Amino acid sequence: MQETINTTVLSERDYFEEPDRQGLGIRSLKKGQYFFSLPQYCVERNDANCIRCLVCVRQCTWDSTYYDPDRNVVYNRHENCVNCRRCEAMCPTQCIQIKKWGSGFRENYHWNPKQMISVSKQADTGGVLLTGCGNDLHYETYFDRMVIDASQVTNPSIDPLREPMELRTFIGRKPEKFDPEKASSISTQDCPNYVCEIPLIFAPMSFGSISYNFQEGLARAASEMGTYFNTGEGGLHPNFHQYSKRAIVQVASGRFGVSSSYLKNSAAVEIKCGQGAKPGIGGHLPGEKVTGEISRTRMIPEGSDAISPAPQHDIYSIEDLRLLIYALKEATEYTVPISVKIAAVHNVAAIASGIIRAGADIVVLDGFRGGTGAAPTVIRDHVGIPVEVAIAQVDQRLREEGIRHQGSIIAAGGIRSSADVVKAIALGADACYVGTAALIAVGCTLCQQCHRGKCAWGITTNRADLLPRLPSDVAAERLKNLLCAWSHEIKEMLGLMGLNSIESLRGNRLKLRGVGMNSEELNVLGIKQAGV
């Protein structure tokens, strides 16, 4: 792995020397790039405690920290700091503190600094601004305005430490009717399901957008916890074939890495029609991140931007989707369920109904808080709807049409805690995809620089010198702990609701109440006002 990745790697000198800025000792302003030199964060170093060990200089990947041997001082280029907090975490004397830069623009209710900086950057570059992670604007989060019921006096709560509690979930199409003739040997031939021991599945994160080590960590944690990881659209690295039965493999519009063995050796095949962070556009892996291994796995040239088309070029209707679903079912000989992932958008209920009727066994709803490795900022921040309303609407619609059993619903995009998982399942989901939480578990600080391929925490990079920052066994251990903690919390919450199985919670909206919502919002979510 290490030898095969070709990267430009800094020599030891580069860590110490300030790069030549056109021969000037001062920051250069090229073509009026004034805003680029306006810092947003300030790296404050308590010089009395700084021992010049230069750990921060070596750990910073953003060219923000440098050492001047002549003066024996560590300096910062504050304008480059992205507040990833790697230096803070590694400093042995805790002398670094990253603060918001004190001076801002003149107060303006209409124009915030983020928008002003975007305008200036576009004036500098003439390009679409990219970003990583999920939508960070202050839209209302409905999860935070829903509360969970608990058993008191009249119905007993259940203690998960003393009584069995079932979290096992079957994901996929369920048979139309139970046939006692075949009861002795229940056949899943027509309705292949995959079995999750816990209703948490790792969200699609492609090899390339995330590091080799992190994907290996996801695969190992999923295998050991009895759940699944999703390859994203980046294909499956040959070294991960041993985990392929724990892999949900994606077929995206770019068809990266799709081969018959990729499809057959999987837990499920997912057709990616949309992504919550960027509904309506295709995936984007910036060329900086397409190194040797990634180019081989994706079957694309090294260093080229991997931009998948916005639509699936063979899908222009539900009928076309049906053709692709059945093509994949034929290719996998009806042994794995076929999932369709869509971004939560307006009219999502009708779309989901069409997807289930087209033959999909699973529909994944990705809300607008969902993360991404690279997306245009404007699309990430302004397109899509919250996943809470999408789950509620889709579940309601499928029930009304009597086809809820024909497909499972997976909620994705913005699941932050076990409480969010319980609320999503009570609204009607079968299981949840966990993406951003898994990243945070291994060190991500949501600095939103994934697209630059220089992640200082070694998560969203494949630069050989940064890979060891996140070893795969450390990642696997931490992810396992996260899943374990959440599953215990889910069991506790099921117990206090008086339920002993996750199946009894699914779509059980009586267990939820809304706080501070208007009647229209309560109506859309299908829940009652708290107190009623």
Place this chain on the structure above:
Amino acid sequence: MKVVYPVPNRCINCHLCEVACITEHSKSKNPIGAYSIEGLCFNWEWTKKYADPAEAKAAARSVSSARCKVSIDNANFASSMCRHCEIPDCMLACKNGALYKDSSGRTLVDEEKCVGCWMCVMACRFGVITRNVERQNVPDVPSNGINHHCDLCPNRSTPACVAVCPTQALVYEDRLREHDEMETPK
């Protein structure tokens, strides 16, 4: 015997092992005290007499008072320190008998006997012996300093570098030397 080995592809070049080593071998047992007050860190001032920056850096590294040092080879990093060989080349090369094996198998230096001839530095197959110019073995007599290498932290159960490493790139274990591929330099 248990010694410290680097794990391939684990080191992230943070040099915290060096900070931990210097701290452990300081009087104050505190990084700020060790570096700022006791001045155990290599001093960049010391390197100014070299015109060539590369030479200055090499000189600075050779007097680092850390007993481990992180080596950089393109994108591969590794922290290396004394392996306490069964039959140490350095001990055989020492003309003064300053190097000796103690009962637990560690190769140690008798600071009184070391005269700073640097035959040990020449002989070491791992290149992990440095000059400690900070510590003059005989006061008032000009000296090159003395032999300086890993002593496996006598006051700790696990060496400080192993305990501090954020990615577990160093392991403290007993290996069969003949099966150890890291043992023979390429």
